[in-house]
Amino acid sequence: MTTDPDRVLRCALVGTGNVARLHAEAVAADPAARLVAVTDLSAEAARAFAEMHDVPAVHDDLEALLTSEHPDVVLICTPPAVHREQALAAFAAGAHVVVEKPPAPSLDELDDMRRAADAADRRLAVVFQQRTGTAAAHVKHLLDSGALGRPLIAQCQTLWFRDADYFAVPWRGRWSTEGGGTTLGHGIHQLDLLAFLLGDWASVEARMWRLDRETETEDASTATVRFAGGTVAQVVASTVSPRQTSSIRIDTQKATVTVDHLYGHGHENWAITPAPGFEHEAATWELPSREIPSGHAPLLHDVFTALRAGGPLPPTADAPARSLEIVIDLGGWWWMLTDEWRGLAVHRSADAVVWERQEGLLLDTVGPPESGLQIGRHAMALADGDDAAWIYFFSHPWWDGSEIADASDDLHRRSSVQRARLHVVDDVLVCVR
Ligand SMILES: NC(=O)c1ccc[n+]([C@@H]2O[C@H](COP(=O)([O-])OP(=O)(O)OC[C@H]3O[C@@H](n4cnc5c(N)ncnc54)[C@H](O)[C@@H]3O)[C@@H](O)[C@H]2O)c1
Structure with a gap:
């Protein structure tokens, strides 16, 4: 270059x-x-x-x-x-x-x-x-350096209000043109800041909801995200919330960090509150005197x-993929599954993402008995008509190879994946190429 x-x-x-x-x-x-x-x-x-x-x-x-x-x-x-x-x-x-x-x-x-x-x-x-601004940089430094102790539990809320006029713009609210609902379009901002502060994700359990808006996509989602460092976060995204707010709260061993704002934050939006016994350290956590707001x-x-x-x-x-991965794992399947299939959990493992058996589903039918159905982290599906769906599968040693003979054993390469047709037969997930 x-x-x-x-x-x-x-x-x-x-x-x-x-x-x-x-x-x-x-x-x-x-x-x-x-x-x-x-x-x-x-x-x-x-x-x-x-x-x-x-x-x-x-x-x-x-x-x-x-x-x-x-x-x-x-x-x-x-x-x-x-x-x-x-x-x-x-x-x-x-x-x-x-x-x-x-x-x-x-x-x-x-x-x-x-x-x-x-x-x-x-x-x-x-x-x-x-992610920008002097406050976010300062808090990230405090968290990365361990100055605040280990981050333990977090909340991340994007409670916004978007009415029918907003969704009247033709590309909004549709899977084909927007690619997702409020989680991808709005919640991703705070989620991205949360992941910027806390690092890689380890697992996501989520539900997506269409509560009020006339959209194809969800207008609210609720999720629990566990980060690789052990922090557990509760994440909510919504476009149906009249009193709007965007907020993050991270409780660490030594302090509570909060940011409350709407579309951008300056120093006045952030607070670091020491836990009892750590008041004397709080002076070293103060935001820098020079302020650049996010933007x-x-x-x-x-x-x-x-x-x-x-x-x-x-x-x-x-x-660019960090928060998109979480959003996609959070809702990638939702739109193609009927009610009883919602609420799956996604776990990142050394090999692949595992969609866990939940709500009585027999998801282990097509996967190894010990690990359940294994699907790539890019399990974002493609619509193929109203009642059919496609999902991507990774190659994996447990597969007999007949369906995915040309697949690489690199489980994280998108080029190695195969498209498989998903059928639901008597409550059992079956995939056929
Ligand atoms: N970072 C933020 O805070 C923020 C805020 C709003 C929107 N966004 C993102 O910005 C993007 C645009 O959102 P927006 O609200 O400005 O949308 P918009 O509908 O107001 O504007 C999009 C523009 O792109 C044009 N366009 C569409 N297809 C085109 C094409 N093929 N070639 C040339 N022009 C084309 C449209 O005519 C329109 O003028 C989206 O990805 C959205 O998520 C980010």
């Missing part, structure tokens, strides 16, 4: 809808970058946006934009369903990509994007702006700095 720490990065933006404004303002505030061109399906929207943000060029589509502008960075602000194809086009044209959350509707698509970035020697940065501006600034220096992405913009 060629580097020049003084170069002003030429940015182009695709998708001039709601979130694009935050990108345009962040770029405008940053001397390291300049917004040179935009495009949108709606030429009118693109022109109005360009006028408002003083962008010199508007193109009919992304291809035309890439061909004539050769941007250094493409900011993808379109709905999730098109993130993959647009990121691949940008990488093929030699640009870096900054993609809005969720980076893709499935881990398979995200992997394609990551592979394309590697092949082109470009970077794929993801926008989870809740798109610090995120893009850190990404631009890394790109200009040719270094790795900052932790605030890397690991």
